[in-house]
Amino acid sequence: SASSIHLVVYTAIMNFHGMTVGGSLSYAGLVLPHHVNNSSQLLHLTIDQGTWFVSVSPLAMGLGVLLSIPVSEALGRKKMFLIANFLSLLGYICLYLAPSFLTLVLARTLQCTGMGLGAMIIGVYLNEISTIKMRGPLSGANMTANVIGALFYTGLCILLPIQFLSLVFAGHNLLANLMILLIPDSPQWLVRH
Secondary structure, three states, X not given: OOOHHHHHHHHHHHHHHHHHHHHHHHHHHHHHHHHOOOOXXXXXXXXXXXXXXXXXXXXHHHHHHHHHHHHHHHHOHHHHHHHHHHHHHHHHHHHHHOOOHHHHHHHHHHHHHHHHHHHOHHHHHHHHHOOHHHHHHHHHHHHHHHHHHHHHHHHHHHHOOHXXXXXXXXXXXXXXXXXXXXXXXXXXXXXXX
């Protein structure tokens, strides 16, 4: 017997977390034109360096997704979300402060690995806390949150100076972590442990 109000609140928190996952995928594409522009305030990159910067994103996120399977089973879904958002937050702060190309790529790798850790666990968590009847709609809402995040951050770039985009993402991760403190652990995970 799941509480409908609690289910709505927990789903909203998961969707807020999902927005940063979707936005994170678009981050490199949003900042790359500014990194290769000599007049931008972002760290200047050559075309080859820019290619490496963008290419590390799917690799690191894929690594995070693969790691999330055993780690979330060992630590629990809630701790996984907290770790994922913390690593992503740390990565975004390092992206903002990066003095060199190597630091920039390492920061992006850390940030994307963090987001990969929390990307697939959203659906798992929502399925584990929901009623059978609500699993389909909640999974659909979860996937939509990723797209909304990418659209939101792409639109935000119209208004926001691009050098502050990583700090806005860091703030999103911080707020997501504070909200995640409000959710319970997955009951199915607790039963297994």
